[in-house]
Amino acid sequence: MLVAGEASGDQLGGRLMAAIKRKADNVRFIGVGGPRMTGEGMTSLFSMNEMSVMGLAEIVPHIPRLLRRIGETAALALRERPDVVVTIDAPDFSFRVGKKLAGHGIPLVHYVAPSVWAWRPGRARKIAKFLDHLLALLPFEPPYFEKEGLSTTFIGHSAVEERHGGDAVRFRARHGLQATQKVISILPGSRHSEVTRLLPVFADVVSRLHQNHPDYVFVVPTVSKVEQAVQQAVATWPAKAIVVTSDQDRHDAFSASHAALAASGTVSLELGIVGVPHIIGYRLSAASAWIARRLLKVDTVTIINLVLGRKLVPEYLQEECRPDRLYQAMTAIIADGAQRDAQKAGFDEATTLLGFGQTPPSDKAASVVLELALAGRG
Numbered sequence: 001m002l003v004a005g006e007a008s009g010d011q012l013g014g015r016l017m018a019a020i021k022r023k024a025d026n027v028r029f030i031g032v033g034g035p036r037m038t039g040e041g042m043t044s045l046f047s048m049n050e051m052s053v054m055g056l057a058e059i060v061p062h063i064p065r066l067l068r069r070i071g072e073t074a075a076l077a078l079r080e081r082p083d084v085v086v087t088i089d090a091p092d093f094s095f096r097v098g099k100k101l102a103g104h105g106i107p108l109v110h111y112v113a114p115s116v117w118a119w120r121p122g123r124a125r126k127i128a129k130f131l132d133h134l135l136a137l138l139p140f141e142p143p144y145f146e147k148e149g150l151s152t153t154f155i156g157h158s159a160v161e162e163r164h165g166g167d168a169v170r171f172r173a174r175h176g177l178q179a180t181q182k183v184i185s186i187l188p189g190s191r192h193s194e195v196t197r198l199l200p201v202f203a204d205v206v207s208r209l210h211q212n213h214p215d216y217v218f219v220v221p222t223v224s225k226v227e228q229a230v231q232q233a234v235a236t237w238p239a240k241a242i243v244v245t246s247d248q249d250r251h252d253a254f255s256a257s258h259a260a261l262a263a264s265g266t267v268s269l270e271l272g273i274v275g276v277p278h279i280i281g282y283r284l285s286a287a288s289a290w291i292a293r294r295l296l297k298v299d300t301v302t303i304i305n306l307v308l309g310r311k312l313v314p315e316y317l318q319e320e321c322r323p324d325r326l327y328q329a330m331t332a333i334i335a336d337g338a339q340r341d342a343q344k345a346g347f348d349e350a351t352t353l354l355g356f357g358q359t360p361p362s363d364k365a366a367s368v369v370l371e372l373a374l375a376g377r378g
Helices: 007-023 035-039 056-080 091-101 123-127 142-146 158-162 168-174 192-212 224-234 247-256 267-273 286-295 303-308 323-334 338-353 361-377
Strands: 002-004 085-088 108-111 133-136 152-154 183-187 217-221 241-244 257-262 278-282 315-317
Touching (some): 002 007, 002 091, 007 085, 091 108, 108 361, 133 142, 133 361, 142 152, 183 247, 192 224, 192 323, 241 247, 257 267, 267 303, 315 323, 323 338
Parallel strands (some): 183 217, 183 257, 278 315
16 A cells, blocks of 8 residues: 655655566555556545645645545555555655554555654654654665664665656657757746745746847646646746646656756756756745744755755745846856856766665665565565
8 A cells, every 4th residue: 555645755656666566466556646656556545636735834724634534544554454555755644644553563664754854853753653664765864763763774766767767859859949949947846835936936037037038948847736827827928938747748858958947845856867957946835934944954955955965056945035036046057157067066976875876766665665565464
């Protein structure tokens, strides 16, 4: 049984399911997932999109429905008695499901370690009480949990599995672009709250870039649940904008991109993996930002920066996420020079640390999950 709560978790779950099928016969999947996981053979208990909320302020209005879905998910596991349950990210949902399943004899794995090194370090001890195993994406994470008695495996970041998945020539041919046209990716996030806050700011940056470089082409890779909102927004842009939603189109767009402006999240690593210089712009609601400032124990939110231990990718957060600041930073990384060169060199260093060139993370994860499933049968 697998449970994912947002687009990034659906990606992880889909890759994990494919890897499990490569290693084992007669596998049946149940749980909650999105299009990637249903494409691998799962019938989702309910729409994964119901859990795609972020920040304490955003979650509060949805608590009654989330609590109901938590109960339904746990009930499915207790009814079907799967050989193993894998919850994927979405800790506010996943850990509540895990607590309900604790003590019922079903091995419980969580995929994506919570960021205890960044905030709420006490969570390591709490989740060690009900989880059987933890799959970590970052190399420095296991010690935080192992000292609390929770078995943890660093598997590497799944994004490194798709380093060569895009085709720039195919993207340009499909959209009638000349080889000399610079493609700039604009990535406002995968949640409605992110798109609402970030896209107007990013649109201002696009307008400024277009005014000075009318030959630039802008591509907006997004996901189906926010596609309509994104399409409506970019229809008013003065510049040519291409909206894509499929995984292949996304990878092709990244491969064709000269630079990118992105929301905080896994997308920064995806861009780094294919060597696209980029900057990060991000805003939370005022309430969530107030809480985050008092809890965060790190001075960067970008995976590449965290792994390298230095701020390679510029970040503009909250009040700093302004069109003028973002435009200046984009201009610097679009131009050939020291900043572009430094990012490209740093990307190679970071992806090596995250497992590129080794056993694919989904294969490592599948081996752990299958081992626990067999142990549970015994």
